Amino acid sequence: MDDLYREVIIEHYKNPGFRGELDPHDISFEDENPLCGDHIRIDLRVNENEVVTEAAFSGHGCAISQASADLLLEFIIGKTLDEIRQLTKDDLLELLGIELGPVRLKCALLSLKVLKAGVYGLGEASDSLVEGD
Amino acid sequence: MDDLYREVIIEHYKNPGFRGELDPHDISFEDENPLCGDHIRIDLRVNENEVVTEAAFSGHGCAISQASADLLLEFIIGKTLDEIRQLTKDDLLELLGIELGPVRLKCALLSLKVLKAGVYGLGEASDSLVEGD
Amino acid sequence: MNPLDIEAIRKDFPILQREIHPGKQLVYLDSAATAQKPTRVIEAMDRYYRWSNANIHRGVHVLAEEATMLYEDARRNVAGFIGARDAREIIFTRNTTEAINLVAYSWGRANLQAGDVIILTEMEHHSNLVPWQMLAQERQVRLEFIPVTDDGLLDMEEYQKLLMLAPKLVAFTQMSNVLGTINPAGEIIRLAHDAGAITLVDGAQSVPHIPVNVVDLDVDFLAFSAHKMCGPMGSGVLYGKTALLEKMPPFLGGGDMIRKVMLRSYAPNSIPHKFEAGTPAVAEAVGLSAAVDYLNSIGMDAIAAHEHEIVSYALEQLNQIPGVRILGPDADRKGGVVSFTLDIAHPHDVAQILYRHGIAVRAGHHCAMPLHDRYQIPATTRASFYIYSTREEVDHLVQGLEQVKAIFG
Amino acid sequence: MNPLDIEAIRKDFPILQREIHPGKQLVYLDSAATAQKPTRVIEAMDRYYRWSNANIHRGVHVLAEEATMLYEDARRNVAGFIGARDAREIIFTRNTTEAINLVAYSWGRANLQAGDVIILTEMEHHSNLVPWQMLAQERQVRLEFIPVTDDGLLDMEEYQKLLMLAPKLVAFTQMSNVLGTINPAGEIIRLAHDAGAITLVDGAQSVPHIPVNVVDLDVDFLAFSAHKMCGPMGSGVLYGKTALLEKMPPFLGGGDMIRKVMLRSYAPNSIPHKFEAGTPAVAEAVGLSAAVDYLNSIGMDAIAAHEHEIVSYALEQLNQIPGVRILGPDADRKGGVVSFTLDIAHPHDVAQILYRHGIAVRAGHHCAMPLHDRYQIPATTRASFYIYSTREEVDHLVQGLEQVKAIFG
Numbered sequence A, B: 001m002d003d004l005y006r007e008v009i010i011e012h013y014k015n016p017g018f019r020g021e022l023d024p025h026d027i028s029f030e031d032e033n034p035l036c037g038d039h040i041r042i043d044l045r046v047n048e049n050e051v052v053t054e055a056a057f058s059g060h061g062c063a064i065s066q067a068s069a070d071l072l073l074e075f076i077i078g079k080t081l082d083e084i085r086q087l088t089k090d091d092l093l094e095l096l097g098i099e100l101g102p103v104r105l106k107c108a109l110l111s112l113k114v115l116k117a118g119v120y121g122l123g124e125a126s127d128s129l130v131e132g133d
Numbered sequence C, D: 001m002n003p004l005d006i007e008a009i010r011k012d013f014p015i016l017q018r019e020i021h022p023g024k025q026l027v028y029l030d031s032a033a034t035a036q037k038p039t040r041v042i043e044a045m046d047r048y049y050r051w052s053n054a055n056i057h058r059g060v061h062v063l064a065e066e067a068t069m070l071y072e073d074a075r076r077n078v079a080g081f082i083g084a085r086d087a088r089e090i091i092f093t094r095n096t097t098e099a100i101n102l103v104a105y106s107w108g109r110a111n112l113q114a115g116d117v118i119i120l121t122e123m124e125h126h127s128n129l130v131p132w133q134m135l136a137q138e139r140q141v142r143l144e145f146i147p148v149t150d151d152g153l154l155d156m157e158e159y160q161k162l163l164m165l166a167p168k169l170v171a172f173t174q175m176s177n178v179l180g181t182i183n184p185a186g187e188i189i190r191l192a193h194d195a196g197a198i199t200l201v202d203g204a205q206s207v208p209h210i211p212v213n214v215v216d217l218d219v220d221f222l223a224f225s226a227h228k229m230c231g232p233m234g235s236g237v238l239y240g241k242t243a244l245l246e247k248m249p250p251f252l253g254g255g256d257m258i259r260k261v262m263l264r265s266y267a268p269n270s271i272p273h274k275f276e277a278g279t280p281a282v283a284e285a286v287g288l289s290a291a292v293d294y295l296n297s298i299g300m301d302a303i304a305a306h307e308h309e310i311v312s313y314a315l316e317q318l319n320q321i322p323g324v325r326i327l328g329p330d331a332d333r334k335g336g337v338v339s340f341t342l343d344i345a346h347p348h349d350v351a352q353i354l355y356r357h358g359i360a361v362r363a364g365h366h367c368a369m370p371l372h373d374r375y376q377i378p379a380t381t382r383a384s385f386y387i388y389s390t391r392e393e394v395d396h397l398v399q400g401l402e403q404v405k406a407i408f409g
């Protein structure tokens, strides 16, 4: 049996460390997964060296999408924007530590997609930001 | 093996007794089978008792459609219009003496359809004239 | 009416034998999305391809004649199944969606002008919304919606008021794929006709599950899908009254739908062929016909009764679980569909965890976003039943939900 | 390139084993109408229904994920088969006819105005004529036709003249289903692009029989049908360049083609889903994918070479029969299609008598009435070949024609 709902996921879902909004922020982006209605907004504050100092997410959705956002923000604190641009699908899946079918993969990747679209300053979040391996 | 092309059919196809046009005529009608392009026109002369005295067909098409027209006209000479109105698909098939699949059936019935549409004085030949048993 | 012999019926469906996880047999509670197929339907198509496959209507060889006969027999069989008087009133499409689009493009564009009103309902599937939205946008047609009450019924008083707008068309689902509500189709149609409107019934959920008779209903158009009634994918049906179909312009152009073609113009064929352009899905029609035979052999009354029993039991059981909120009316007003939310877990997580136990349900908006908006919830978990569903499967569902609560509680 | 092992290939097709009359095995010479299906295609669909059947895209249970994966794998497989760079350029339709109608409705209605010119050819199948006639009628678009020469080729000089009309679209068949002519598609497309037109290729006859690469051709739209390439009925493909597809409005409205739906408006999904409304024909896509695998395992070059050999032999043999008149060019310019007339017998009678000998050919206008008008004949008899066709079958055809002459002579 898969361990999609291993404790760390449930823990981050029920008691997220980074839920909230940052106002003012340096970077903010939001998007949703039309398939299931999962919605994520991410706000970042970065210092003059482009290092992320603070991060928060808001929105709603399934445990996978919300826990993934929380784990992701925990991971990027102290990273540079350039390092964030290099993040891949595999990095995120490693953070989550689970295997996902194609439908739930979209839930997991939503936060990474939103994050990268924000960091790249794009008008629209594209699947190609998190695909391609 | 079926005897669709038994001698009488080929004979009526190659040497039809009633091919031609009647001018003037009392009744004339023509129609075609859009599926295969078979085309039949039938002209009739009737006397004051509504008895068919002369008949002719023209047009083009497969042996079944043309032989069927020739056999049909041979059969109706001397018949009344009322008798013609009573003719059914089975009557024609009996004249032909063959069994037909649904596609070729349309070829065989074209002459009967044209004949009855003409006798009924219809604007259009309808399949319902030769169906329904 | 005898209860169904479920044990025997389940043996007819090979997929129900599948083990999803070691020791966990498939519990398929997703029949509203698509029904499973009995062996006889699968074999009918298999036999068609191994024995009779040909293109139809224009061939004189035996394969072409057999294929034509099988295809037209399927049409007659489907006509009989819904009580249509004339097989020419049956048009084969890909699915319900295409059938409704056919009406919107052909009847709609020929008959509706700016300012004309179409009445729909708040519980429609996207398939019975978007085609009319497209038409409304193109032609400035006005869409109005019969509201849904808190307990999932159509507000018939509001409907009567909307009818005063003199609508040209009333299009509604006979059974909601989310709420399960079985709408009073006969009454809705009668009132529409009195107001001078024609009617379209989305029968995607009703035709597979309850007896439907187009003459009794006096409905003008009825659309449904083979794949939800034990038949194959790629096959759907539009029923239309002869008088309407004959006056409608063609929809798709191409082979078979024509009587004659010149370089710059064409003359259309008679119905139903006028609406079937190109090589049709013959094997799929054969499969649908086998599905109709299968459903007839069991009886639509018996099927409806069986589903009523299962859904009653499911409501009873689910209502006992704290935190479960069920959408839609009570069992007497609905078919075999139960959509619900659980307070502590998202529907996707619910479905995923159920699936760990071999239970296939669906989570999401079920192609009815506006209805979910109406209830202000983004998604639900849906269990849906069919001939092969059992009380034990409902018990599995309930046990699965207990697991969900254990994980998220 | 080795010649095909025809004996082995024929064993893959169950229907070819069928005895039509006692002692008379089926001689199937009607593959241009529809191809027969190898066991692996039939079994792929069978397995799908017995093991993985589910509705796609929105389910989290294993069946839904398997079905989604199978469906999207089929898309990628088809993309690879025609050399498309991106699987999103592949839209599943019912058949070639629907694919062409999709372009006429969506691209056509969004891009063409009164007075705009579309160039077609005199050898088009009704499927690539009627959709444009409908559009022309609705929008006062002007249709022009590349003439066909007496020996069945497109008149390229006339084409160049027509291009001076600055057409918006050039739509033509890559291979005629009557003449067998393989048109110089690359050149036609290049000239069209130079003149500022986009291009649509009807690949119904070419994709099954010769290697086709959309990137090499630089074609904008390509339409074809699964059932003519060893795949199932109810499945067709529209290839379109991403840039075009993304700008086109949706065609059919309903489930899956949307991103978001409100009561009175919707936002469309991205391509290819934008053009696939409602439950798609998943089993059929799986069948098509198996057919692609089958054709790839033999090789399109080998298939084309085999058909060239058979059609050369057929032309040689038929030309020796007095009274036979063959339409179209010589073997070097055509695929495996031979349409002919016999002076003393009508094509229907020819086909019927051949059929007595177990030989399935087609007689009629083959959905190309204007082409037959061009040659001033109402109908032809057509023999068409595929991977499983043999020289012996051509010999049977010739013997059958001798019988026709004996009866009518």
Ligand SMILES: Cc1ncc(COP(=O)(O)O)c(C=O)c1O
Pocket (backbone or CB within 6 Å): C255, C277, C278, C279, C280, D032, D033, D095, D096, D097, D098, D125, D127, D128, D173, D175, D176, D177, D202, D204, D205, D225, D367
């Ligand atoms: C050249 C050509 N175009 C289009 C078609 C139409 O294909 P379908 O009937 O599968 O839509 C055919 C086959 O009948 C054809 O031969």
Ligand SMILES: Cc1ncc(COP(=O)(O)O)c(C=O)c1O
Pocket (backbone or CB within 6 Å): C032, C033, C095, C096, C097, C098, C125, C127, C128, C173, C175, C176, C177, C202, C204, C205, C225, C367, D255, D277, D278, D279, D280
């Ligand atoms: C009520 C209702 N209408 C329409 C549809 C659309 O059916 P299909 O996807 O087969 O076109 C469905 C099923 O998804 C449905 O449940």
